[in-house]
Amino acid sequence: MVEDENLESSCGEEALEEDEPRQGGFCDFFSTPIYWFKMLASETHSSFVFGVLTVYGISQGLGGAFSRVGTEYYMKDVQKVQPSESQIYQGIISIPWLVKPLWGLLTDVLPVLGYRRRPYFILAGLLGVVSMLLLSLNENLHLVFALLSLTAGSAGVAIADVTIDACVAQNSNTHPHLAPDMQSLCALSSSIGGLVGFSISGIFVHLIGPKGVFGLLTIPAGLVLLVGLLLDEPVMANFSYRQVNQKFVDAGKAMWTTLKFPDVWRPCLYMYLSFALSVNIHEGMFYWYTDSKEGPSFSQETIGFIFSVGSVGSLLGAILYQNVLKDYPFRNLLFWSQLLFGLSGILDLIMVLRLNLKFGIPDYVFIVIDESVSRMIGNLKWMPLLVLSSKLCPRGIEGTFFALLMSIDNVGLLTSSWGGGLLLHLLDVTRTKFDNLWLAIIVRSILRVSPLCLIFLVPRGDPNASVLPSEILGTKERNETPENENIELVSLVSRVDGK
Numbered sequence: 321m322v323e324d325e326n327l328e329s330s331c332g333e334e335a336l337e338e339d340e341p342r343q344g345g346f347c348d349f350f351s352t353p354i355y356w357f358k359m360l361a362s363e364t365h366s367s368f369v370f371g372v373l374t375v376y377g378i379s380q381g382l383g384g385a386f387s388r389v390g391t392e393y394y395m396k397d398v399q400k401v402q403p404s405e406s407q408i409y410q411g412i413i414s415i416p417w418l419v420k421p422l423w424g425l426l427t428d429v430l431p432v433l434g435y436r437r438r439p440y441f442i443l444a445g446l447l448g449v450v451s452m453l454l455l456s457l458n459e460n461l462h463l464v465f466a467l468l469s470l471t472a473g474s475a476g477v478a479i480a481d482v483t484i485d486a487c488v489a490q491n492s493n494t495h496p497h498l499a500p501d502m503q504s505l506c507a508l509s510s511s512i513g514g515l516v517g518f519s520i521s522g523i524f525v526h527l528i529g530p531k532g533v534f535g536l537l538t539i540p541a542g543l544v545l546l547v548g549l550l551l552d553e554p555v556m557a558n559f560s561y562r563q564v565n566q567k568f569v570d571a572g573k574a575m576w577t578t579l580k581f582p583d584v585w586r587p588c589l590y591m592y593l594s595f596a597l598s599v600n601i602h603e604g605m606f607y608w609y610t611d612s613k614e615g616p617s618f619s620q621e622t623i624g625f626i627f628s629v630g631s632v633g634s635l636l637g638a639i640l641y642q643n644v645l646k647d648y649p650f651r652n653l654l655f656w657s658q659l660l661f662g663l664s665g666i667l668d669l670i671m672v673l674r675l676n677l678k679f680g681i682p683d684y685v686f687i688v689i690d691e692s693v694s695r696m697i698g699n700l701k702w703m704p705l706l707v708l709s710s711k712l713c714p715r716g717i718e719g720t721f722f723a724l725l726m727s728i729d730n731v732g733l734l735t736s737s738w739g740g741g742l743l744l745h746l747l748d749v750t751r752t753k754f755d756n757l758w759l760a761i762i763v764r765s766i767l768r769v770s771p772l773c774l775i776f777l778v779p780r781g782d783p784n785a786s787v788l789p790s791e792i793l794g795t796k797e798r799n800e801t802p803e804n805e806n807i808e809l810v811s812l813v814s815r816v817d818g819k
Contacts, residue, residue: 381513383540390533407741416475445545447476456535522624590777595732616683633692637699662768
């Protein structure tokens with residue numbers, strides 16, 4: 321009887337404890353994130369959490385949105401370049417993201433004054449502050465110097481991105497139970513910052529102009545510099561700089577050896593061609609969106625809202641892949657996503673030919689549908705490529721090789737951007753002439769579908785199984801270096817929609 325009474329009392333206490341969170345559920349909605357931040361700060365360090373929020377949320381998320389919309393209008397209204405030229409210039413600005421493995425290797429193997437991370441945050445912040453000030457304060461800045469400034473600002477964001485990724489990887493190794501929490505913090509910061517940034521960027525462009533927006537971008541860059549000053553990092557004493565060259569050589573040899581296997585270079589070739597052949601004519605569409613005669617004449621506020629809707633579509637694509645499509649074979653999923661990606665261009669064609677108005681669909685409503693669907697399908701194509709890339713990385717150089725694969729993808733995006741600029745130029749799509757824009761859309765749609773002819777390069781196997789040949793796995797297991805000697809970067813992924 322006594323045991324029964326004790327059992328009943330304990331069950332009653334547990335029931336009361338379970339009921340307490342329900343009674344304070346509304347308060348928990350606000351208090352749980354605060355406790356989560358406190359937990360991460362106490363387990364790692366408050367300066368690390370501040371760095372993630374600054375780089376991902378403010379610099380890349382909020383600042384990236386302001387930079388994209390501001391740069392679009394700066395090229396159109398201040399520099400007054402043609403859409404084909406703007407397309408080429410956007411590719412030039414993204415070049416620092418192509419060499420992200422170099423930035424990552426530098427932060428890993430080349431400390432400055434005994435620190436591996438802090439000096440690179442400071443460098444990134446200084447690049448951003450100086451370049452944005454030059455753009456905002458100079459009244460008649462020559463196009464060449466404007467491009468150099470924009471590229472320097474892009475380099476600052478890329479260096480900060482690589483450095484904070486290295487910090488996340490380092491903390492994931494020392495606190496493996498917190499690795500999912502840290503990745504969630506990165507993803508949430510970037511997503512929320514991007515949504516907020518795109519939602520309000522158009523308003524600020526309308527109020528203070530693109531040059532004023534560049535002036536505001538000195539704030540995220542200054543915060544990145546502050547991260548470099550505050551980051552808690554131990555000093556590396558008696559570092560031998562003689563070993564730096566050897567580490568670069570070893571990493572290069574290991575990557576080249578891996579790339580020579582057909583099971584590795586064939587998917588890499590497909591990834592490059594799938595991006596390169598999907599030519600980007602975004603600048604031509606942007607000029608048409610804002611044209612008062614031929615196009616719908618969208619305002620700056622509307623353009624910012626359109627980009628924010630695209631971010632939501634991209635997020636929905638990631639959720640759909642994670643919950644429904646992640647177990648489908650790579651080849652099947654990439655075939656259908658690439659096909660849908662090509663067909664989604666028909667939505668742009670319908671709008672440019674003004675067929676949506678004949679069906680009674682306003683431009684504002686149709687562009688929301690177009691942008692969300694296109695970005696969702698684009699992410700459904702991107703996500704399996706990310707998973708495939710991670711499975712192509714041999715043991716011992718996972719991070720470095722993954723960064724190389726992401727650079728290959730970024731070279732494909734650069735080729736796509738420059739190819740789109742050439743297409744707009746050949747079809748004579750200018751600031752005021754859009755007669756052949758519909759033809760550019762048709763050519764783009766055909767080129768988007770053309771990678772289906774190369775789908776045989778992608779492995780057919782189960783996405784949950786290893787795709788590397790046994791020769792690579794066996795070699796890397798025998799030659800694997802100790803953990804403290806390993807040169808490893810983290811996921812150096814640049815967004816499809818950003819760079």
